Amino acid sequence: MQYLIIIISAILVNNIVLAQFLGICPFLGVSKNSTTAIGMAAAVAFVMTLSTIVTYLIQYFILDPLHVGYLQTISFILVIAALVQLVEIILKKVSPSLYQALGVYLPLITTNCTILGVAILTITKQFNLIEGVVFAISTACGFGLALLIFAHIREQMELMNIPEGLKGTPIALITAGILAMAFMGFSGMV
Amino acid sequence: MAQPESNFKNMFLALFTVTFVAAAILGLVNERTKAAIARADIEQQNLAIAAILPPFTYLGKSYKSLPKDEKDSLQFFPAFGKDSALVGTAVKTYSKKGFSGLVTIMVGFTTEGNISGFRVLEHKETPGLGSRMYNWFSDKNKPKQNVIGTNPDKSNFMVMKDGGSFDAITAATISSRAFLESIRRAYDTWKSEKALNAPTTVKAGPTKKGGTL
Amino acid sequence: MNRMQTFLNGLMKENPIFVIMLGMCPTLGVSSNAINGIGMGLATTFVLVMSNLIVSLVAGYIPDKVRIPSYVVIIATFVTVVQLTMQAYLPSLYASLGLFIPLIVVNCIVLGRAEAFACKNGAVLSILDGLGMGFGFTFALTLLGSIREFLGTGKIFGLTLYPENYGSLLFVLAPGAFIALGYLIAIINKIKKA
Numbered sequence: 001m002q003y004l005i006i007i008i009s010a011i012l013v014n015n016i017v018l019a020q021f022l023g024i025c026p027f028l029g030v031s032k033n034s035t036t037a038i039g040m041a042a043a044v045a046f047v048m049t050l051s052t053i054v055t056y057l058i059q060y061f062i063l064d065p066l067h068v069g070y071l072q073t074i075s076f077i078l079v080i081a082a083l084v085q086l087v088e089i090i091l092k093k094v095s096p097s098l099y100q101a102l103g104v105y106l107p108l109i110t111t112n113c114t115i116l117g118v119a120i121l122t123i124t125k126q127f128n129l130i131e132g133v134v135f136a137i138s139t140a141c142g143f144g145l146a147l148l149i150f151a152h153i154r155e156q157m158e159l160m161n162i163p164e165g166l167k168g169t170p171i172a173l174i175t176a177g178i179l180a181m182a183f184m185g186f187s188g189m190v
Numbered sequence: 191m192a193q194p195e196s197n198f199k200n201m202f203l204a205l206f207t208v209t210f211v212a213a214a215i216l217g218l219v220n221e222r223t224k225a226a227i228a229r230a231d232i233e234q235q236n237l238a239i240a241a242i243l244p245p246f247t248y249l250g251k252s253y254k255s256l257p258k259d260e261k262d263s264l265q266f267f268p269a270f271g272k273d274s275a276l277v278g279t280a281v282k283t284y285s286k287k288g289f290s291g292l293v294t295i296m297v298g299f300t301t302e303g304n305i306s307g308f309r310v311l312e313h314k315e316t317p318g319l320g321s322r323m324y325n326w327f328s329d330k331n332k333p334k335q336n337v338i339g340t341n342p343d344k345s346n347f348m349v350m351k352d353g354g355s356f357d358a359i360t361a362a363t364i365s366s367r368a369f370l371e372s373i374r375r376a377y378d379t380w381k382s383e384k385a386l387n388a389p390t391t392v393k394a395g396p397t398k399k400g401g402t403l
Numbered sequence: 404m405n406r407m408q409t410f411l412n413g414l415m416k417e418n419p420i421f422v423i424m425l426g427m428c429p430t431l432g433v434s435s436n437a438i439n440g441i442g443m444g445l446a447t448t449f450v451l452v453m454s455n456l457i458v459s460l461v462a463g464y465i466p467d468k469v470r471i472p473s474y475v476v477i478i479a480t481f482v483t484v485v486q487l488t489m490q491a492y493l494p495s496l497y498a499s500l501g502l503f504i505p506l507i508v509v510n511c512i513v514l515g516r517a518e519a520f521a522c523k524n525g526a527v528l529s530i531l532d533g534l535g536m537g538f539g540f541t542f543a544l545t546l547l548g549s550i551r552e553f554l555g556t557g558k559i560f561g562l563t564l565y566p567e568n569y570g571s572l573l574f575v576l577a578p579g580a581f582i583a584l585g586y587l588i589a590i591i592n593k594i595k596k597a
Contacts, residue, residue, distance in 0.1 A: 014289065019577050021432035025511055028427065070220045070487060073505045074212060074479040081472045107471070113428045113509045120505060126286065165593040166585075169424060173585030180578040184361065194466050201469040208465075208473045212480040219484050226491035234494060312498065361576065 003134050006127075010138035016114050017146040018180040023114035027147060028172055037151040039098045041144030043106065045137065047087055048115050051080050052136035055119040056129055076119050084109050114143055150179065234311065235282070235296070242298035242307030243269050243278040257379045264379050278306055283376035285368035289315050293323075293365070295372045299380055304341045305373070315365045323369050326359045337370075342377040409528050413535025420543035421591050425511040429503050430544060431580040437560045440548030442496045444541025446485050447507050451540075452533035453481045454513060455521040459529035462522035474517045475508070482507045512540060551575060551583050 010016070017023045023044075030040045055076045063069055088106055091099045099106070109115065118139050122132040153175055162171055194200045239249065246269035254263040267280040280298045287293075294312035297305060310324050327337045334357045337347075347370045348354025349363060358366035419425050426447075433443040457477050465473050486504050489497040497504070507513065516536055521529040549559050555574035557565040573579040 021428055021577065021580070022506075024427035024431060025425065028424070068217075070216055070483055071213060073483050073486070073508055074209070074216070074476060077475055077479050077508050078209070078472065081475055085472075113506050116509050117502060117506060120502060124292070124502075126292070165589045165596075170585040170589035170592070173581045173588065177578040177581030177585065180581055181573075184576070184578065193463060197466075200466045204465045205469045205473055205476075208461075208476050212476050215480055216483050216487075219487050223487045223491040227487070230491055230494045360572065 003131070006131060006134050007138040010135055011142040011145060012183065012186040015142045015146055015183050016117070016139050017143055018176070018183045020117070022117045023112055023143055026109075026112055027143075027150065027176070028169065030147070032151065032154055034148060034151040034155065036101050037147045038144070039101060041140065041147050043087060043091070044109060044112065044114065044143055045140035047080070047083050047109055048118055048140045049133060049136045051076075051083050051115055052119055052122050052132050053129065054079050054083070056122060056132050059123050072120075072123075076116060080115050080119070114139065146179070146183075150176065153179070238296040238309035238311060239267050239269070239280045239298070242296060242309055243280055244298075244300060244306055246270060246277040247272045255379050255383050257375050258382070260375070264376060266380075266383065276301055279380060281376040281380055282311070283372045283379075285372035285375070287364070287371060288313060288368040289362070289364040293368045293372060295369065295376070297373055297376050299377070302341070303343060303377065303381065303384075304339060305337055307338060308373070310369075313365075315362070322359055322362070323365060326366075327356075327369060332357070337373065342374060343381075347374045347377075406528065406531055410531045410535040413532060413537070413539040414542065415539070417536075418539040418543060419512045419536055420540060420547075421588055423512075423515075424588075425515055426540060429506060429510055430547065431577075431584065433500060433503050434544050434548040434551055434580060435555070435575050436552040436558075437545055437548040438496075439499055440544035440546075441541060442493075443500055443503060444537070444544040446489070446500075446504065447510060447513070447540055448534065448537025449485055450478060450481045450507050451513055451516060451537040452530055454478045454517055455529040455533035456526055458517045458521040459524055459526050470522065471514075471518075474514060474522075478513050478517065479508045512536060547580075547584055547587060550587065551579060554583070555579065 014020060017027050026040060026044075030036050058075055058079065059072065063072060063075065084107065087109070088099075091106070118136055122135055125135075127135055154172065157171065157175070166174070194204070248270055250268040250270055252265055252267045254265050256263040262284065264284075265282040267282070269277045269280065271277045278298055278300050280296055282294065282296050284292060284294045292312065293310070293315065295308055296311050297308040300306050308324075308328070313323070315323070326335055329335050330338075334350075334355075337356065345356075346354040347356065349356055349358040349366050349370065351358060351363065352367070354370070356366070356370060413419065417423055420427075420430055429443055429447070434440050454474070454477050458474055461473075461477075462470070482505060485507070486497075489500075489504065516532060520532050524532070551574045553559050553564065554571055557563055571579070574583060
């Protein structure tokens, strides 16, 4: 039951992009077409889950026992940077086309606030390791969901007549705002 | 000087040096700010206590008490008047069920158990939403929200959605539930402390209140 | 580029939020009122200036393949310095900015400037670039924060201009941030074209 609450909360009620404002750069940058969006979401999910596990272990087995909590930011971001490097290498070998499609956005996963954000949130919400993993996977699903919906909407918008001043980022942001409003409808649920 | 080539030894050396220097600098800054951080926390605490209790002359020794079925204890700050009679007790309570985790509240109870005031000490709730806990639940013009002056024995301290007497903050039900839960926890523990103890008047100067330490 | 130009670049021509459009997360997340906007903006400016300075000084000694992780560690150090200092001397601001302070580390502006400018330029120019970009960012955050605070609660910087009841709560919440920024960028684009 506990896990169900974490899952629903992370995907719908507190969606990481639409309610917590994390992951906006890739959200705006990679959502122009749905295939790249799915690829990005999968890569993020992988890195997010792995990094949550590793940072959890670092926090509770190294930082806390040695009372060096102030090294949290540095150690966490180093882990994330290393993991992204790893994913890049694996992806190049396993799926060169996806690697090409993601392009510059792949190294940008390092600076994706969602990954560092989820790592820190797992610690502040005092989840145990399993809850942390569930949280990470659900958040990544929420990220993917928001990305996918948004990508489809943007593909439709290409075919529409948009006023000059609003073309591009402005209309994307306003659409995201309306999407965020829709997701607010989930807020009483948990 | 030309950039060193990217062989393993250079890469390892560069990254190691940078990280080592960084950790050293941070260790230093941490030492320098540790005292100030601790002081800032205590000051926030004392300011909070003074603001939420009826006027008192001095604070007695604070003590901890473990709520039923919980792992983390609450801290009690008894306040006494000039005649050494108990004026009220501030309780530092918490809820782990906030939207973003831990919410720490300081709530003041009069000797009858009425809420004399509260302060939100620590939270990571959404700015503009959960962070409105203080203004919302102390709004004197809104009896369905205002908790000040109420007594958890007489009012049901839950959100209306769950059958209680209080209106939740718009779009911040989770924060609201956490807030009310923390007060319930404080009150229940306060009541059991009161039941364990002798009369509330103490003769000579600041003393322990005889509760658990 | 001479020094004045470097500084002004970050304020207007290549304003990180309105033109280059980096650093969106904190912009939307922290701009619910003007004070938070300024606080966050200045904290980021400090990190920007310091990391630009250090990166410009050590870039020559770091092998190319580890430059990103190294820059990230340097940035993370200054972010932690800001964190600790704020916690010690400005506890209420620290409490309201919350999770977004450590997230300065992944603010694309900071790493972006280190990559694009600081590692290729001298110390003085890098400092000026950091200041310009930082102030441009602070300006954008404060502007957006003021608009959202005004429309949402009738106040600016805590000063009440009209009763809160008439405010549109939406602007203080998530959707309002997106919408306000969207229209703001549209207006700025229009002004630029004119």
